Amino acid sequence: MSYEGVSKSVVLAQNKYGSNSVCISLENELIFVDAGMNTTIASEFRKNMEEKFGKKASTLILTHGHIDHFFGMGAFSDLTVIAPKTSKEKIERYVTAEFTTEIIASFEIYFPTFKAAAKVAKLFMPSIWFENEMAAGKNQEIQIQVTGGHTNCSSSIYFQQEKILIAGDLLQVEVSPYFGEPDNDMGLWIQTLKLWEKMSLDAYLPGHGPKIDVNYLVKVREFFEQILETVTKLKAKGLTVKEVLEHPSLPSGYWPRGATKLAYQMSIVNLYKHLR
Numbered sequence: 566m567s568y569e570g571v572s573k574s575v576v577l578a579q580n581k582y583g584s585n586s587v588c589i590s591l592e593n594e595l596i597f598v599d600a601g602m603n604t605t606i607a608s609e610f611r612k613n614m615e616e617k618f619g620k621k622a623s624t625l626i627l628t629h630g631h632i633d634h635f636f637g638m639g640a641f642s643d644l645t646v647i648a649p650k651t652s653k654e655k656i657e658r659y660v661t662a663e664f665t666t667e668i669i670a671s672f673e674i675y676f677p678t679f680k681a682a683a684k685v686a687k688l689f690m691p692s693i694w695f696e697n698e699m700a701a702g703k704n705q706e707i708q709i710q711v712t713g714g715h716t717n718c719s720s721s722i723y724f725q726q727e728k729i730l731i732a733g734d735l736l737q738v739e740v741s742p743y744f745g746e747p748d749n750d751m752g753l754w755i756q757t758l759k760l761w762e763k764m765s766l767d768a769y770l771p772g773h774g775p776k777i778d779v780n781y782l783v784k785v786r787e788f789f790e791q792i793l794e795t796v797t798k799l800k801a802k803g804l805t806v807k808e809v810l811e812h813p814s815l816p817s818g819y820w821p822r823g824a825t826k827l828a829y830q831m832s833i834v835n836l837y838k839h840l841r
């Protein structure tokens with residue numbers, strides 16, 4: 566895990582396999598966003614931040630119900646944990662699941678360090694579920710909002726004092742984005758990115774990869790517009806999903822070629838399937 570100081574009060578911890586985690590230092594407390602996948606690594610991040618800022622953690626906010634974002638939540642079991650209501654079923658499924666060898670092996674395809682993470686995982690249900698938006702922090706300094714897009718529960722966290730937005734997986738940087746779930750809504754996702762462009766903030770923190778500025782955000786939004794338009798057009802022409810996957814008119818994307826993941830093809834298949 567590598568730490569990047571984003572501003573006076575915000576630190577981004579980048580994780581190679583699990584999601585990023587963010588620490589926001591408020592007047593008398595620390596707020597964390599997403600736990601990543603590994604409890605031990607998340608505990609270390611929490612401890613380092615408590616030492617750095619000389620404050621105790623109070624709250625963990627989960628941006629959405631994907632396992633790579635909350636599997637390390639055991640590091641925050643003594644805190645208030647806030648999550649979008651629409652993520653409840655997704656999280657509950659794993660809290661009550663037994664992680665058998667077969668289940669672990671199926672996750673290892675996408676997350677090579679999952680087995681080690683499963684050994685130390687301590688899942689539990691969040692304490693606060695919010696519907697559309699809520700404020701966090703003793704002085705309500707943090708705005709949380711459900712936007713949808715990547716999943717129907719995808720939320721963003723805005724820290725107005727330092728003009729920083731934490732995007733969860735609505736931004737995935739230097740890696741192919743994942744949009745492979747049935748509750749993905751590309752139109753809504755593009756709309757959200759457009760709103761964020763207008764805000765022209767100091768930093769946008771993704772669910773995976775380093776922080777970005779508004780220029781990178783534009784490239785991400787343009788990619789989503791292109792892929793949506795191209796797949797829509799090819800499907801309307803009667804091309805099969807296999808033909809679409811191999812089609813030269815697919816946009817090449819904003820990430821380095823070597824960083825195209827297995828789940829990218831699955832995402833295009835999902836997009837094709839759900840186009841009306």
Ligand SMILES: [Zn+2]
Pocket residue numbers: 629631715734
């Ligand atoms: Zn996700």
